[in-house]
Amino acid sequence: MPQLGADMSAGKLLGWRKNVGESVSRGDIIADVETDKADIEIEVFTSGVIERILVQPGEKVPVGTVLAIIRREGEAAKAETLHAPRIVPSEAVPARPVAPVSPARPSVTAPEAGRVHVSPVARKMAAELGIDLASLAGTGPGGRITLEDVQQAAQAKAAQPAPGPELDRRARMRQAIAAAMARSKREIPHYYLSTAIDMSRVMAWLTQENLKRSVEERLVYGVLLLKAVALALHDVPELNSVWNAGKAVPLTDIHVGVAISLRGGGLVAPALHNTDRQSLDELMKNFRDLVQRARAGSLRSSELSDPTITVTSLGEQGVEAVFGIIYPPQVALVGFGKITERPWSSGGQIVSRPAVTATLSGDHRVSDGHRGGLFLAVIDRLLQEPEKL
Amino acid sequence: MTKMTYREAARAAMRKALREDPRVFLMGEDVGGYGGAFAVSLGLLEEFGSERIRDAPLSESAFVGAGIGAALGGMRPIVEIMTVNFSMLAMDQILNNAAALRHMSGGQFNVPLVVRVATGGGRQMAAQHSHSLEGWYAHIPGIKVLTPATAADAYGMLLAALREPNPVFIFEHATLYPLEGEVDEAVQLMDITHASVTRPGKDVTLITYGGTLGKTMQAADRLAQEGIEAEVIDLRSLRPLDAPTILASVAKTHRAVVVDEGWRTGSFSAEISAQIMENAFDDLDAPVARVCSAEVPMPYAKHLETAALPKVEEIVDAAREMIARRG
Numbered sequence: 001m002p003q004l005g006a007d008m009s010a011g012k013l014l015g016w017r018k019n020v021g022e023s024v025s026r027g028d029i030i031a032d033v034e035t036d037k038a039d040i041e042i043e044v045f046t047s048g049v050i051e052r053i054l055v056q057p058g059e060k061v062p063v064g065t066v067l068a069i070i071r072r073e074g075e076a077a078k079a080e081t082l083h084a085p086r087i088v089p090s091e092a093v094p095a096r097p098v099a100p101v102s103p104a105r106p107s108v109t110a111p112e113a114g115r116v117h118v119s120p121v122a123r124k125m126a127a128e129l130g131i132d133l134a135s136l137a138g139t140g141p142g143g144r145i146t147l148e149d150v151q152q153a154a155q156a157k158a159a160q161p162a163p164g165p166e167l168d169r170r171a172r173m174r175q176a177i178a179a180a181m182a183r184s185k186r187e188i189p190h191y192y193l194s195t196a197i198d199m200s201r202v203m204a205w206l207t208q209e210n211l212k213r214s215v216e217e218r219l220v221y222g223v224l225l226l227k228a229v230a231l232a233l234h235d236v237p238e239l240n241s242v243w244n245a246g247k248a249v250p251l252t253d254i255h256v257g258v259a260i261s262l263r264g265g266g267l268v269a270p271a272l273h274n275t276d277r278q279s280l281d282e283l284m285k286n287f288r289d290l291v292q293r294a295r296a297g298s299l300r301s302s303e304l305s306d307p308t309i310t311v312t313s314l315g316e317q318g319v320e321a322v323f324g325i326i327y328p329p330q331v332a333l334v335g336f337g338k339i340t341e342r343p344w345s346s347g348g349q350i351v352s353r354p355a356v357t358a359t360l361s362g363d364h365r366v367s368d369g370h371r372g373g374l375f376l377a378v379i380d381r382l383l384q385e386p387e388k389l
Numbered sequence: 390m391t392k393m394t395y396r397e398a399a400r401a402a403m404r405k406a407l408r409e410d411p412r413v414f415l416m417g418e419d420v421g422g423y424g425g426a427f428a429v430s431l432g433l434l435e436e437f438g439s440e441r442i443r444d445a446p447l448s449e450s451a452f453v454g455a456g457i458g459a460a461l462g463g464m465r466p467i468v469e470i471m472t473v474n475f476s477m478l479a480m481d482q483i484l485n486n487a488a489a490l491r492h493m494s495g496g497q498f499n500v501p502l503v504v505r506v507a508t509g510g511g512r513q514m515a516a517q518h519s520h521s522l523e524g525w526y527a528h529i530p531g532i533k534v535l536t537p538a539t540a541a542d543a544y545g546m547l548l549a550a551l552r553e554p555n556p557v558f559i560f561e562h563a564t565l566y567p568l569e570g571e572v573d574e575a576v577q578l579m580d581i582t583h584a585s586v587t588r589p590g591k592d593v594t595l596i597t598y599g600g601t602l603g604k605t606m607q608a609a610d611r612l613a614q615e616g617i618e619a620e621v622i623d624l625r626s627l628r629p630l631d632a633p634t635i636l637a638s639v640a641k642t643h644r645a646v647v648v649d650e651g652w653r654t655g656s657f658s659a660e661i662s663a664q665i666m667e668n669a670f671d672d673l674d675a676p677v678a679r680v681c682s683a684e685v686p687m688p689y690a691k692h693l694e695t696a697a698l699p700k701v702e703e704i705v706d707a708a709r710e711m712i713a714r715r716g
Contacts (some may be wrong), residue, residue, distance in 0.1 A: 117677060120670045120671045120674075121672050141675070157562060
């Protein structure tokens with residue numbers, strides 16, 4: 001089960017698209033997984049034949065669980081024991097403080113830390129009534145969840161209307177965003193820089209270029225911003241890193257994650273792979289496809305797990321500047337506001353120019369304001385030569 | 390219905406059997422001239438004579454063995470053993486002959502023997518006269534183990550036991566002898582295979598038998614004052630054990646306390662706990678609790694003996710603790 005974002009701890013396998021014995025090639029979509037944010041298509045990174053399927057549709061398993069075993073071409077089937085799946089708990093039960101056992105009772109064993117004590121009949125009834133035991137606080141001796149606890153929870157549940165699947169999904173996405181953002185603000189010492197960039201050359205070039213293109217193939221300025229960000233990372237590569245186990249790990253590939261707001265609330269930031277190496281036309285096509293699929297809920301696993309930096313643009317909402325929160329484990333986020341005509345000093349004259357405010361949210365553990373400023377300056381410089389993008 | 394003591398009920402049953410069936414006779418230590426150590430057979434010698442009310446020598450092995458022989462020979466002996474502690478001397482006859490002969494003879498012989506045994510503590514009879522070892526007997530396939538807790542059962546069970554083709558052991562708790570109860574002397578053939586729900590309730594099942602039924606009923610009364618409705622089961626028979634009645638009750642109350650005057654370790658209370666765990670696991674809302682005797686030879690001193698035996702407060706506490714809600 002891949003980790004499709006820092007806020008994901010478990011995923012539910014919705015279904016397999018390949019069966020045991022079928023051949024798969026690197027990049028094939030072999031399964032669908034439901035996360036708190038979206039239904040995701042899972043890709044494979046190995047070519048071969050599916051030897052065993054270890055997780056069945058409907059099962060929710062922690063990140064890191066082996067879902068299936070793929071045998072490479074020519075590779076002999078290995079002994080079963082070598083492929084034994086990592087033992088993982090069937091349900092992720094959050095640790096819960098357990099009250100000390102009453103001294104009046106000659107209890108032989110102290111309660112295991114993190115294990116929720118549930119009486120057998122309470123467990124059975126909870127399964128029948130669809131009550132999540134992890135959400136209950138036991139009131140029985142030693143903090144045990146008793147039948148009465150389950151019955152009361154069932155009554156409380158019956159008293160309130162059941163949330164529809166859509167509402168439920170939205171609530172879970174909100175929780176997932178909350179967890180990731182709270183963690184980011186708690187752990188990452190953010191610094192913020194902003195610079196106004198003259199967009200007159202970009203806009204003029206774009207007008208000319210789009211005259212040559214059919215309506216479907218026309219470029220939007222946002223694609224130029226994405227490309228500029230990707231190329232600027234070549235000059236300040238430390239911003240293209242992930243924070244892992246106490247240190248920054250620089251990455252060679254540049255996959256810009258694009259923040260896409262979803263209808264009905266929430267957002268995702270899937271990757272445009274190798275952003276720096278795509279032509280503007282390729283980027284345009286792939287960007288359009290990405291937005292469409294993000295809103296349709298059919299993103300691929302690598303798109304959610306691969307972004308190395310995030311770009312968020314709130315110009316359409318009339319926002320002047322965005323001071324975003326970094327999406328862990330990334331170490332930088334670039335924001336763009338609205339392109340507005342504004343007074344601009346040029347050659348001793350005050351003129352009107354279309355301009356955009358670019359901001360950088362940087363992780364101060366990894367980079368300093370000096371390098372961040374340089375990064376914004378490179379973006380500015382690149383956008384003054386749109387034909388080279 | 391006639392009001393009589395438990396002792397009188399056992400005596401009335403024997404008298405009825407002696408009158409109606411010439412094959413029936415009573416044998417044991419001091420059952421004749423002395424009227425029995427607990428005066429159960431008082432007056433029977435005068436009515437039935439020394440052929441049928443037979444004083445035995447001080448040898449449990451000999452007179453239980455003689456009883457087995459008589460039963461094999463077509464008689465319907467009632468053998469009285471003064472206390473369960475003394476019955477250890479007859480264990481070889483009981484285990485290796487009475488319980489085994491029908492099996493070993495391929496059904497050619499059966500042993501229709503009734504053995505009455507006084508059991509239990511509470512009368513300052515100390516460590517050689519006061520133990521509750523009926524659980525050991527319930528371990529043995531081939532015999533039935535009855536534990537009448539009321540005068541009515543003392544009467545009806547003895548008559549029913551005499552109709553059984555195989556050995557039946559009746560354990561009479563010595564503190565019950567003077568207690569009065571209503572007895573139906575017209576009872577034809579009492580059911581001796583089912584437990585009885587002596588008091589219905591919905592919050593916790595108190596399972597007991599014999600001498601501790603009274604304490605358990607008192608505990609249920611006390612619990613009722615606190616708003617806890619305890620269901621009391623009198624097992625009546627330890628072998629066969631009426632598990633369905635226990636399981637049905639646990640399915641209703643989800644909690645069980647076993648009250649047993651025997652020791653805790655390796656005991657009949659452990660057997661009941663195990664059967665509940667095996668067959669009613671998904672009905673349980675709390676671990677099964679047990680109230681048993683302290684694991685010591687029974688003390689003579691009154692206060693120590695009282696301390697060693699199961700107490701009403703312990704039963705109340707055990708039930709209360711498993712129902713208590715935290716916070």
